[in-house]
Amino acid sequence: MPLPEVFHYIDQMAQLVAQNREQYTISFSGGEAFIRFPDLLEAVRYAKKNGAYHLSCMTNGFWGEDPVLAQEWANELNAAGLNLIGFSIDDFHQQFIPLDSVRNAFQACRNLGMEVTIKSVVTMKTRRLPAILGELGDLLLNYNVVVQEIACIPEGRASHTIGSDEWLYQKGIPEEPCMAGIMLVIFPDGSTFPCCGTGWNRWLILGNAHLEPIAELFQKAESKSLCVLLREKGPKYFVSFFQQAGHPLPSEGYANSCHLCGMILNHPQANSVVPQAILEWKIRRVQSVLGNFL
C-alpha cells in the first residue's frame, strides 16, 4: 500500500473520530510490515501526529538479526509513537526466521518498556505455546506479555500442506459471536472487510476504500445485516439453515468461529442458504421493532 494512501486513510480516521468524539487505533500488518520499515515508521509517526490512541504492528522478528540495528529500529518506532509490537512465534515462522533474531527484536522492545504480544499458530504436530515460550528463556521474566495460542485454520496454503490428522479442533460447533464490523481491514487493493478473520469473501466485503470514504465503510460495517448477525449471534446462527436446506454442516471439526464462518460463507450452497437466513433474521428483527403496528 503506497504511503500517501496510508496517510489518506489516517486523515479520514482522524476526521471521523473528531466528529464523533471517539478514539481510534491502527494496526499495521502484512505480510511483514517491517520489510518496509521506512514507510512503517512514517505511517506510525503520521498516525500519532493525527491523534491515534494506540498503534501496533505484527512482525515475525526477522529484523532482530543484528541486535544493534534491532535496537535502533525499536527506538525509532517507539519514539514515533508505536505502542505495541506483536511477534508471531511458532514452528511455521521458525522454519524461516531464526529464533535468535526474534529474541533480539523482543529484547529491544523490552529495553524500551514497549507492549509486546506473542501469537503462536499451532497444530497437533507443531510445538505448543509452553514449549515456544520456554525457548525464550528469561525474556519474559518479570515482564507483562499477552500470549495467544491460535489453532491453525485449514485455509489457503495450510489447507493442502497440513494433514487431516493435524488440526486442533474444538469440541462441537463454535458458539462465539464475533467482532465483525468493530474494525475495518483494508487491503492494498482497497477492498475493505469488517474483520481480520479468514472468511474474507464477497459476503463480507464492505466496499473499496479507494472509492468510498472510510466513514461510509464504517457505516456499512455497523448496519450490514451479516455483520450485525455475526456480532450478535456468531456464525453458528447459520448452521440450522444449512441443516433445514438439506446440506448439514459437520457437527464438529472447527478450529474456531472464524473457521466455521469461512466454511459457511464459502459453502457451495451459500448462495441459496445465506440470503434466506439473513432475510429471516431481518424480518424477525423488523417484526420485533414494529410488530405492534403491523
Place this chain on the structure above:
Amino acid sequence: MASKEELKKIAVKSVEDDKFRDAFEKDPIKAAASMGITLTEAQVKDIKAHASKVQAAGIRESKGFISSVLSSS
C-alpha cells in the same frame, strides 16, 4: 400519525435497506421523515422501546465474548 400502510412501507424498507433499518432503530422520527412519514409520540415511544430491547438482546449475546477478547488485546 403514520397509518398502518405507512408503517408497512417502513417495515419493507427496513428489510430491504440495512442502512435504513439501522437508522430507523437509532432515530425512528428522522428515518420515517426521510420517507415523508410522520410518527406519533406514542408510536415513537413504542418503536424505541422495542428497538432498545432488540439491540440489548444482541449486545447481551455478544458482549461477554467481545469484552474477553478486548481485555486480552
